Amino acid sequence: MPSVPASNWIKVTSDGLHVVPGGFTIDPVRPVERAVITHGHGDHARGGNKTVLATAETLGIMRERFGPNSGTQTAAYDEPITVGDVRVTFVPAGHVLGSAQILLEYGGTRVVVSGDYKRRRDPTCPPFVVTPCDVFITEATFALPVFCHPDDHGEIGRLLQSLKLFPERTHLVGAYALGKAQRVIMLLRELGYDAPLYLHGAMLGLCEMYQRFGVDLGDLRLVSSTKPADLVGQIVLCPPGALADRWSRRMHEPVSAMASGWMRIRQRAKQRGVELPLVISDHADWNELLQTVREVKPGEVWITHGREEALAHALGTMGVPAKALSLVGYEDENDDDLTGATPPGTAA
Amino acid sequence: MKAFAALLDHLIYQPSRNGKLRLLADYFATTPDPDRGYGLAALTGTLDIPHAKPAMLRDLIMARVDPALFAYSYDYVGDLAETIALMWPSASENVEPAPRLGEIVAKLKATPKAAIPAVIAGWLDGLDATARWALLKVLTGGLRIGVSARLAKTALAQWGNLDIADIEELWHGHAPPYTEIFAWAEKRGPKPAAMAANTFRPFMLSHAIEDHEFAALEPAEFVAEWKWDGIRVQVAGSILGQARLFARSGDDISHTFPDVVGAARFDAVLDGELLVRGTGTNPASFGDLQQRLNRKTVTRKMLESYPAFVRVYDILFVEGEDLRALPWTERRKRLEAFMANVPPQFDLSPVVDFKTWDELTTIRASSRGAGMEGLMLKRRDAAYTGGRPKGPWFKWKRDPLTVDAVLMYAQRGHGKRSSFYSDYTFGVWSADDLVPIGKAYFGFTDAELKQIDSWVRNNTTERFGPVRAVAPGLVLEVAFDAAQKSSRHKSGIALRFPRVSRIRWDKPAAEADNLENVAKLVE
Numbered sequence: 001m002p003s004v005p006a007s008n009w010i011k012v013t014s015d016g017l018h019v020v021p022g023g024f025t026i027d028p029v030r031p032v033e034r035a036v037i038t039h040g041h042g043d044h045a046r047g048g049n050k051t052v053l054a055t056a057e058t059l060g061i062m063r064e065r066f067g068p069n070s071g072t073q074t075a076a077y078d079e080p081i082t083v084g085d086v087r088v089t090f091v092p093a094g095h096v097l098g099s100a101q102i103l104l105e106y107g108g109t110r111v112v113v114s115g116d117y118k119r120r121r122d123p124t125c126p127p128f129v130v131t132p133c134d135v136f137i138t139e140a141t142f143a144l145p146v147f148c149h150p151d152d153h154g155e156i157g158r159l160l161q162s163l164k165l166f167p168e169r170t171h172l173v174g175a176y177a178l179g180k181a182q183r184v185i186m187l188l189r190e191l192g193y194d195a196p197l198y199l200h201g202a203m204l205g206l207c208e209m210y211q212r213f214g215v216d217l218g219d220l221r222l223v224s225s226t227k228p229a230d231l232v233g234q235i236v237l238c239p240p241g242a243l244a245d246r247w248s249r250r251m252h253e254p255v256s257a258m259a260s261g262w263m264r265i266r267q268r269a270k271q272r273g274v275e276l277p278l279v280i281s282d283h284a285d286w287n288e289l290l291q292t293v294r295e296v297k298p299g300e301v302w303i304t305h306g307r308e309e310a311l312a313h314a315l316g317t318m319g320v321p322a323k324a325l326s327l328v329g330y331e332d333e334n335d336d337d338l339t340g341a342t343p344p345g346t347a348a
Numbered sequence: 349m350k351a352f353a354a355l356l357d358h359l360i361y362q363p364s365r366n367g368k369l370r371l372l373a374d375y376f377a378t379t380p381d382p383d384r385g386y387g388l389a390a391l392t393g394t395l396d397i398p399h400a401k402p403a404m405l406r407d408l409i410m411a412r413v414d415p416a417l418f419a420y421s422y423d424y425v426g427d428l429a430e431t432i433a434l435m436w437p438s439a440s441e442n443v444e445p446a447p448r449l450g451e452i453v454a455k456l457k458a459t460p461k462a463a464i465p466a467v468i469a470g471w472l473d474g475l476d477a478t479a480r481w482a483l484l485k486v487l488t489g490g491l492r493i494g495v496s497a498r499l500a501k502t503a504l505a506q507w508g509n510l511d512i513a514d515i516e517e518l519w520h521g522h523a524p525p526y527t528e529i530f531a532w533a534e535k536r537g538p539k540p541a542a543m544a545a546n547t548f549r550p551f552m553l554s555h556a557i558e559d560h561e562f563a564a565l566e567p568a569e570f571v572a573e574w575k576w577d578g579i580r581v582q583v584a585g586s587i588l589g590q591a592r593l594f595a596r597s598g599d600d601i602s603h604t605f606p607d608v609v610g611a612a613r614f615d616a617v618l619d620g621e622l623l624v625r626g627t628g629t630n631p632a633s634f635g636d637l638q639q640r641l642n643r644k645t646v647t648r649k650m651l652e653s654y655p656a657f658v659r660v661y662d663i664l665f666v667e668g669e670d671l672r673a674l675p676w677t678e679r680r681k682r683l684e685a686f687m688a689n690v691p692p693q694f695d696l697s698p699v700v701d702f703k704t705w706d707e708l709t710t711i712r713a714s715s716r717g718a719g720m721e722g723l724m725l726k727r728r729d730a731a732y733t734g735g736r737p738k739g740p741w742f743k744w745k746r747d748p749l750t751v752d753a754v755l756m757y758a759q760r761g762h763g764k765r766s767s768f769y770s771d772y773t774f775g776v777w778s779a780d781d782l783v784p785i786g787k788a789y790f791g792f793t794d795a796e797l798k799q800i801d802s803w804v805r806n807n808t809t810e811r812f813g814p815v816r817a818v819a820p821g822l823v824l825e826v827a828f829d830a831a832q833k834s835s836r837h838k839s840g841i842a843l844r845f846p847r848v849s850r851i852r853w854d855k856p857a858a859e860a861d862n863l864e865n866v867a868k869l870v871e
């Protein structure tokens with residue numbers, strides 16, 4: 001039986017990636033009848049869908065953000081579910097807690113929608129699983145050869161070193177509230193830092209959820225219930241947007257650090273007024289994107305969001321047909337903050 | 349190189365002045381000679397090495413990576429040195445140990461030009477991304493890391509417990525790696541020797557005066573002079589034919605103006621404005637002076653078409669006598685006497701007579717002549733003090749001209765503005781078409797930049813790499829100091845010092861100025 005080409009049954013619509021024979025949309029940017037969600041980041045998981053299929057962790061995160069959602073169905077990793085005429089399997093993506101790639105099987109064709117993913121070890125979630133397929137639909141957030149993420153223990157080591165150097169200053173670490181913050185906390189714990197860690201209020205709910213799912217983050221406290229004097233020489237985690245916010249003024253001479261893959265580019269770090277950039281990313285870097293395609297060995301690659309042109313070009317030279325889907329609505333999570341916060345000093 | 353790379357990497361992120369001073373002091377204290385001296389030279393722009401051309405560095409990286417990927421990356425990062433540093437392929441095992449800054453300088457000076465690219469490539473192989481970035485910054489000149497030469501010298505002064513004025517005074521008599529100065533700072537050596545006569549002395553600079561400040565100033569205590577629109581220079585004359593010409597930065601620009609330097613066969617140090625002869629006593633426009641700037645070779649034709657001269661404001665030394673402590677009135681007498689007997693490459697900048705500030709206001713308003721930038725006000729009793737003392741000297745620039753122009757193209761900025769469309773090409777109407785008349789990079793606030801940036805993104809009609817063409821819909825009020833005829837511009841007009849003075853969100857593009865109106869402003 002000849003197989004049905006993916007382009008016949010997966011369509012790019014203004015809602016997102018629509019899987020026609022399954023009657024569902026993956027990571028819809030607008031409310032739909034049936035949504036399949038890869039992971040809980042705000043640009044992939046949105047509220048208002050009639051029914052949602054996702055991992056238990058992702059559903060928990062969505063509840064935390066959008067309130068109770070009726071019509072949810074839980075997917076376990078590696079257990080196929082039939083939706084319409086399509087066989088759907090969630091496979092770990094290694095991006096954040098509950099994140100999944102979605103394997104779609106229909107008409108003899110296998111398609112993997114990667115969502116966001118990384119290849120490095122992350123103590124807060126199971127690692128990415130290579131899943132051979134005909135079409136690999138990948139992200140391209142860090143798809144430029146300038147992005148080469150360093151060792152994460154090394155970066156956290158620089159934070160601890162700075163803490164030793166400036167024991168009189170509060171170290172304020174900007175980190176995305178879902179995933180990055182918990183990973184930074186676990187890396188600190190792995191390097192033997194067992195002092196209390198202080199949280200901006202916006203991070204508490206998600207940290208507690210991680211703890212409920214069995215990720216032991218250690219002693220966590222709220223900044224709002226701590227005297228400023230007790231924050232001297234401590235590590236405080238906050239969402240990136242709070243770094244330049246009034247909120248940070250309560251700290252005494254804070255060292256502002258930021259954990260993000262974008263910190264690899266000096267001018268970007270400077271633009272944020274970051275004093276201690278920590279290059280820690282939950283996305284694959286350039287070499288890992290290429291390595292992943294080599295391992296997955298797809299017949300073709302579709303690219304969802306990020307620096308599509310560069311990745312498509314590089315895959316072309318590797319002999320892998322690739323095309324950009326030009327999906328709209330998927331922001332690079334930290335990039336969003338970058339353009340939304342303090343612009344560079346340009347006043348004449 | 350490691351220590352210097354770490355210093356630059358910390359400096360670039362360090363927001364506070366005191367933090368920067370501390371980092372610099374640390375570097376001076378913990379880095380041995382001659383490395384720290386070369387580091388200081390790199391920061392103050394006095395490092396004398398054959399600078400690597402961007403084109404050469406581009407060739408090096410292109411030979412190692414896919415050119416298309418380089419183009420995407422450079423467009424994204426916006427800084428050549430950083431793009432190359434981040435993209436340079438990790439080296440194989442057999443790499444040289446990371447070189448010291450002193451070794452790098454020595455090797456660059458000893459290597460024939462043709463062999464330099466290979467030497468640089470060898471270093472890049474052996475360094476990590478941060479050190480590669482720092483090395484490339486040093487090699488290309490212009491560090492642009494938010495540390496001025498003045499700040500670096502201030503750090504040296506604080507660290508060594510010295511007077512910054514002493515350092516400025518002897519600075520140009522010394523060359524990297526400044527071992528004598530470091531020995532003096534560490535109290536291991538004497539104050540470095542007095543300089544030769546024809547070295548640079550710090551300029552006296554002025555503050556811009558605000559309208560409300562006049563009320564507190566007594567007109568009789570001030571003298572007014574024209575502020576000429578050229579390049580402020582210091583002429584260190586020499587009877588022996590070893591005269592030198594210094595720009596405000598202290599850079600020696602003698603080689604660019606052999607006509608002026610060759611004529612300065614006198615024993616005096618003068619402060620004046622470098623200009624090109626126009627008609628009569630008027631200097632030519634700044635555009636003509638620009639023909640003479642940044643030229644490697646000076647042709648005879650150039651000397652004849654654009655003869656340079658210095659209009660003299662002040663005298664600092666004459667026949668070995670230091671006049672700087674004298675009041676302006678005394679120096680002026682000495683200057684007038686001295687100027688009675690100089691070659692035609694030098695003339696005296698006249699004093700402007702006035703009794704009241706109102707009278708001076710009228711004079712200033714009626715004097716929109718070529719080559720004039722406004723007025724200088726100087727206290728009659730003020731000594732010539734290097735630096736920018738508050739009070740004795742004021743500059744009073746004339747009001748700018750403005751034109752309502754339409755935004756045509758926007759280009760992504762470089763450096764910290766690389767994610768914003770911050771460089772604007774604007775034009776005015778000529779019949780039904782827009783003709784570009786200039787470019788502006790500043791004059792707007794951070795908040796306005798964000799607004800224009802999103803306007804550009806929402807009104808793009810075409811993209812060419814980092815440039816976007818936009819629909820004619822946004823009017824910018826552009827201020828500029830003068831309009832000049834230009835054959836190099838399609839519009840036939842070049843604006844001097846254009847900047848955005850207001851964003852006219854309210855004004856329909858059709859009501860912007862037309863080329864005829866702008867042509868009337870040409871001097």
Ligand SMILES: [Zn+2]
Nearest residue numbers: 039041095116
């Ligand atoms: Zn994500």
Ligand SMILES: [Zn+2]
Nearest residue numbers: 043116330331
């Ligand atoms: Zn994403």
